[in-house]
Amino acid sequence: MRHVIIGAGIAGVTAAVTIKKYDKDAEVVLIGDERFFPYKRYLLTDFMNNSVKDENIFYTSEEFFAEHGIRFRKGERVKQISSQRKAIKFHHNEVLSYDKLLIATGGRPTLGPSLQPFQRYIQSYYTLQDVLLLKERLQTADVCIVSGEGLSTLDLIRGLRSLGKKVIYIVKEAEVNFPLIKTEFKEGIHEFLANKGVEIIVNDKIVAIEEKEAQFHVHTLNKLTIAADVVFAWEKYQPNLNCTRGCNIEKKEGILVDQRLRTSVEDIYAAGDCVEIYHPGIKDYWINFGWPNATQQGEVAGKNMLGMSVEYEIKETIPFNLFGKPLKARWWE
Ligand SMILES: Cc1cc2nc3c(=O)[nH]c(=O)nc-3n(C[C@H](O)[C@H](O)[C@H](O)COP(=O)(O)OP(=O)(O)OC[C@H]3O[C@@H](n4cnc5c(N)ncnc54)[C@H](O)[C@@H]3O)c2cc1C
The missing domain is CATH 3.50.50.60 (FAD/NAD(P)-binding domain)
Structure with missing residues (x-):
């Protein structure tokens, strides 16, 4: 079974690791368009002001992907998804087929x-x-x-x-x-x-x-x-949805998913900052930004791609620290 994951942020990496944890024989291809190994995005400001050194910003490496048996395609961009053919197309026009696909393209x-x-x-x-x-x-x-x-x-x-x-x-x-x-x-x-x-x-x-x-x-x-x-x-702040253009996945601001992170198209899942999920409190769809949300969604999506039945629990707050003082933001009201 080939699992293809578009986007090598924390949602995509967590999904890849989760799939391999529960199914050692699964083929997992993780595609990221940045030219670096996945890093802790939330530490970028501390990296900018030199309080975090280069080596501490990375939580992955070539060895990390080798150990987990994940095929990481670094610096490559997906431009198109064909749900009919169950395949994706890279910018350089290579076509790769999938059995299960995860879109974890984040936002910016x-x-x-x-x-x-x-x-x-x-x-x-x-x-x-x-x-x-x-x-x-x-x-x-x-x-x-x-x-x-x-x-x-x-x-x-x-x-x-x-x-x-x-x-x-x-x-x-x-x-x-x-x-x-x-x-x-x-x-x-x-x-x-x-x-x-x-x-x-x-x-x-x-x-x-x-x-x-x-x-x-x-x-x-x-x-x-x-x-x-x-x-x-x-x-x-907008989800990166370019690669979904021309594909019949339902979207609002982000990709619409259910609690199991399934999109409107069979065998395609989405996780992290690119998704909009139903929130029972406000009875509407909402984008749940933040590192902990993306991590949890990556794990839930990975498990469901393997055929398990796990629901994402909506987190109401994102913890944050400003000049040493904690604050918690809520993404809906
Ligand atoms: C400066 C800063 C500080 C932050 N601080 C905090 C904090 O304190 N707490 C907190 O919870 N959150 C914080 N965040 C937010 C947090 O980092 C994000 O919510 C989290 O990284 C989202 O993870 P993700 O995997 O969904 O998306 P991303 O981290 O955005 O990763 C998605 C990846 O997919 C790639 N991609 C997109 N399209 C394609 C394509 N077509 N083909 C291939 N690759 C593609 C993108 O380039 C990107 O590398 C901060 C963010 C920033 C920028």
């Missing part, structure tokens, strides 16, 4: 239409490759503009401040607009960040960016012009 921060024309001036911040390039840039950069919401934005701000960078945070609303259920903060999060030396501009947004005198000049809706060495901006 994306720009809305208003910022897309300025994409070349904006530093992306999701992959190890992004952070390696950023580390070079930060050697000579002092002023950073950050615009965006969510936990990884707060994480980035923490990392930049710990490197002594001046951080200007441009945010659309006066208060954080993602649901937090528990924090140790006495004050609001913006006030807390201001006390950590972050300059915060609220009720505003970036409308244009130009390159001038070796810096970037950022123009805002409220007619401010701010010069910076690095600009980070994103509007939305």
